[in-house]
Amino acid sequence: MNEKVRMEGIFKRFPGVIANDGVDLDIREGEIHALLGENGAGKTTLMCVLAGIYSPDAGTIRIDGEKALIRSPRDAIHAGIGMVHQHFMLVAPYSVAENVTLGLNKPRFLLNERKLEAEVGKVAQSFGIQVDPHAKIWQLSVGEQQRVEILKSLYRGAKILILDEPTAVLTPQEVRELFATLRQMAKAGHTLVIISHKLEEVMSLSDRISIMRKGKRIATVNTKDTNPTELARLMVGREMLFELHKEKATPGDEVLSFCNLHALSDKGLPALRDISLSVRSKEIVGIAGVAGNGQRELAEVITGLRSATSGKVLVNGKDVTNNSPRQVIDQGVAHIPEDRKGAGTAPNLCVLDNLMLKCYRVEPFKNGPLLNLGRIREFAAKLVKQFQISTPSLETPVKLLSGGNVQKLILAREIATFSELMIAVHPTRGLDVGATEDVHQMLLEQRSKGAAILLISEDLDELLALSDRIDVIYEGKFMGEVPADADQIETIGLMMAGKKGEIQQPVPAGIRAQA
Numbered sequence: 001m002n003e004k005v006r007m008e009g010i011f012k013r014f015p016g017v018i019a020n021d022g023v024d025l026d027i028r029e030g031e032i033h034a035l036l037g038e039n040g041a042g043k044t045t046l047m048c049v050l051a052g053i054y055s056p057d058a059g060t061i062r063i064d065g066e067k068a069l070i071r072s073p074r075d076a077i078h079a080g081i082g083m084v085h086q087h088f089m090l091v092a093p094y095s096v097a098e099n100v101t102l103g104l105n106k107p108r109f110l111l112n113e114r115k116l117e118a119e120v121g122k123v124a125q126s127f128g129i130q131v132d133p134h135a136k137i138w139q140l141s142v143g144e145q146q147r148v149e150i151l152k153s154l155y156r157g158a159k160i161l162i163l164d165e166p167t168a169v170l171t172p173q174e175v176r177e178l179f180a181t182l183r184q185m186a187k188a189g190h191t192l193v194i195i196s197h198k199l200e201e202v203m204s205l206s207d208r209i210s211i212m213r214k215g216k217r218i219a220t221v222n223t224k225d226t227n228p229t230e231l232a233r234l235m236v237g238r239e240m241l242f243e244l245h246k247e248k249a250t251p252g253d254e255v256l257s258f259c260n261l262h263a264l265s266d267k268g269l270p271a272l273r274d275i276s277l278s279v280r281s282k283e284i285v286g287i288a289g290v291a292g293n294g295q296r297e298l299a300e301v302i303t304g305l306r307s308a309t310s311g312k313v314l315v316n317g318k319d320v321t322n323n324s325p326r327q328v329i330d331q332g333v334a335h336i337p338e339d340r341k342g343a344g345t346a347p348n349l350c351v352l353d354n355l356m357l358k359c360y361r362v363e364p365f366k367n368g369p370l371l372n373l374g375r376i377r378e379f380a381a382k383l384v385k386q387f388q389i390s391t392p393s394l395e396t397p398v399k400l401l402s403g404g405n406v407q408k409l410i411l412a413r414e415i416a417t418f419s420e421l422m423i424a425v426h427p428t429r430g431l432d433v434g435a436t437e438d439v440h441q442m443l444l445e446q447r448s449k450g451a452a453i454l455l456i457s458e459d460l461d462e463l464l465a466l467s468d469r470i471d472v473i474y475e476g477k478f479m480g481e482v483p484a485d486a487d488q489i490e491t492i493g494l495m496m497a498g499k500k501g502e503i504q505q506p507v508p509a510g511i512r513a514q515a
């Protein structure tokens with residue numbers, strides 16, 4: 001295989017961090033090259049350098065053996081390089097075809113809309129990408145939006161496509177479709193770089209794998225000559241156990257219950273349709289389901305971010321239905337939200353402020369009407385250390401942290417003070433293998449300390465490893481409940497696809513008492 005890209009001695013420094021510390025990387029024509037590494041290792045930065053989003057402080061890039069000066073995304077497109085980011089950059093009210101062709105130098109008034117759509121449709125078809133060119137972006141699922149981003153790069157003639165954690169937000173079905181598309185692209189001679197934390201996926205998709213640690217590339221291996229254990233060791237520099245110590249559940253009193261809950265989605269359609277459940281202290285109840293079946297709305301209704309149209313939510317027997325988020329927090333509810341940049345953090349505020357968002361109003365941080373700044377700094381510094389949040393300082397704005405480190409910050413804040421009830425939505429999405437293991441351990445610790453935990457996740461392995469029982473949600477309804485045993489995978493899979501389970505749910509005791 002020919003060498004397609006050679007990056008040599010790439011240095012990229014941000015205030016307080018060296019994100020890329022003299023990285024050499026070669027990528028071959030027509031291969032699928034995976035980039036692995038811990039949160040903050042410098043993967044996104046390196047690929048942003050290749051895609052012209054960041055200018056390196058030193059280093060060279062060669063494309064097809066020729067030195068390429070890539071100083072802007074425009075230069076990158078010129079050199080045949082496209083990148084699909086973790087956060088999509090699409091214009092919601094516009095159609096797929098409009099988004100794909102947006103910013104191209106052709107005068108718009110000369111473009112016939114129908115012709116445009118046909119053209120875009122043709123490119124989509126040739127790579128097996130299923131998306132309606134006429135649809136508006138806001139109507140599309142996350143997976144479909146990602147396809148539009150890929151199309152956008154292909155339409156601009158990208159021969160090298162970089163995808164930053166493309167599967168983090170996809171359902172298993174969408175992952176399969178994406179991988180089929182990527183394989184087809186590679187076969188047609190395109191070169192692909194994919195950043196991922198999911199070792200199994202990397203093993204099944206890639207030809208070669210490069211591992212980064214602390215800003216350096218420390219190894220490149222042939223996928224067929226390696227295995228997940230070796231990859232994990234290379235990434236974190238220690239043996240990973242991949243096993244959790246979970247004690248048998250000894251559930252206590254009911255902490256959360258909800259009954260006959262109904263709610264609408266952002267689009268005003270029914271998202272929750274008559275669901276009831278209870279979670280007791282010292283247990284983890286998992287909610288399984290394909291994304292978009294009401295999980296987000298459920299978490300939001302419980303935490304006061306969305307109103308229920310009918311039904312009741314009780315926390316420790318107290319009716320909190322349609323209370324404000326602040327009132328819910330005051331009931332001792334912690335929330336790890338799906339949307340890190342919106343609900344999870346205030347991106348322009350610094351690490352310190354974000355860590356203290358919830359507890360600045362309580363002792364010992366409050367000193368009469370004043371804040372005890374010394375105490376606050378000390379506490380925040382402790383959290384940063386304990387949760388290994390990689391940040392140059394406590395004053396760094398959160399928007400400058402790597403994806404995984406933002407997630408660690410939210411976890412640190414929500415777990416720092418014990419909460420009787422925790423609503424955890426995709427708690428390990430975007431985390432590296434080491435951090436994922438730590439978070440799993442932490443959730444189990446909260447459980448043994450007495451927390452009631454509602455765990456919403458799409459990762460069946462995670463649900464099975466942590467939960468005591470699992471409810472499956474489909475189109476806003478619970479399909480049934482199963483114990484969290486590996487031999488239930490088939491049943492769970494069927495219920496996720498809308499087939500009803502055998503077990504009926506009991507009405508929660510707290511609700512019965514109130515009725």
Ligand SMILES: Nc1ncnc2c1ncn2[C@@H]1O[C@H](COP(=O)(O)OP(=O)(O)OP(=O)(O)O)[C@@H](O)[C@H]1O
Nearest residue numbers: 014019039040041042043044045400401402403404
């Ligand atoms: N625009 C920026 N300004 C300041 N610092 C930044 C910026 N972008 C990244 N960094 C820092 O550079 C380092 C590498 O970040 P990068 O996003 O490349 O990591 P990553 O390997 O992609 O991590 P993750 O797996 O968490 O996404 C981090 O310490 C991050 O905080």
Ligand SMILES: [Mg+2]
Nearest residue numbers: 043044402403
């Ligand atoms: Mg990243």
